[in-house]
Amino acid sequence: MDKIDSKLLRLLQEDASRTNADLAAEVGLSPSSCLRRIRRLHQTGVIDRVVAVLNPAKAGRTMKAIITVELERHGEQFVRRFLDTAAKEPAVVQAYSVSGETDALLMLRLKDMDELDALTERLFREESNVARYYTAFVIRTGKETTEIPLG
């Protein structure tokens, strides 16, 4: 993980569709050398995966909501169970257990209110161990990146 690897990671986090020759030129290496570095970054797991990122609006998911959850019983196993249940929901794109006032936080990608209604119905029914939950809607997105800052 030297300077060149870092630069490659930075570039690939921005745009992984660039050709190897192109990247090689930018970091000042030959294509073969560059390719071997990238392959190693994959093998060692630094690069987890390469994915297509969709435009939410054009994919029919305009609405974004954040739900903070307070559980009835807070034990480790209960938190885990709740997260597992939430994770099964396709609309749930992020599910965390957190420190502080609340126990968990969910980030949702929704099509409309009906979908939210149906989802909360499923996750927060009477027998669900959820004491309370607060729903907030994302009004404006100032930043949203998959990039992990390096160095």
Add this chain to the structure above:
Amino acid sequence: MDKIDSKLLRLLQEDASRTNADLAAEVGLSPSSCLRRIRRLHQTGVIDRVVAVLNPAKAGRTMKAIITVELERHGEQFVRRFLDTAAKEPAVVQAYSVSGETDALLMLRLKDMDELDALTERLFREESNVARYYTAFVIRTGKETTEIPLG
């Protein structure tokens, strides 16, 4: 945006490093047809970008924190200004203005506590228009995907 396009998007959201021929076989098209569809999905902006997703731990960013922010003055322009400032911080990976109790929510990828300290120092200094803020740490990640559910 027919069934085949949807399937392609689903596949590409999972793994965009697969070869065109491979994808073509999976959706039951010839490579040329498949390629043209994917290209169109790019051109029309449904596919926003293709990126490498790193393993946070192996990239040296283990800690994840969520900060909810309440501003002093809540006006549109003040919220926008705060988001812009927050967005400039590399450790801030998501920055939203939200409805409800608080005005904004930040998601952070941190190396250590010192980094958090330095960041809060910068964002929430006296003259910053931030009335209060609450920091929560992510204890466990139940789900974290870039995929947008389709259909």
Add this chain to the structure above:
DNA sequence: CACTTTCATGCAATAAAATTGCAAATGGCT
């Protein structure tokens, strides 16, 4: 219903890109 237009498809040829073997070079370490 016949006709036209438009668009997606598959095939085959071509261009571009990735991948490999190998010899040279580089970078620690002692």
Add this chain to the structure above:
DNA sequence: AGCCATTTGCAATTTTATTGCATGAAAGTG
């Protein structure tokens, strides 16, 4: 300086992406 382990660049090879073109399907029109 000398040794070992690793990385590099070149050139050949393989794989993959890309394009032109003719066919076929679907949709609209008179």
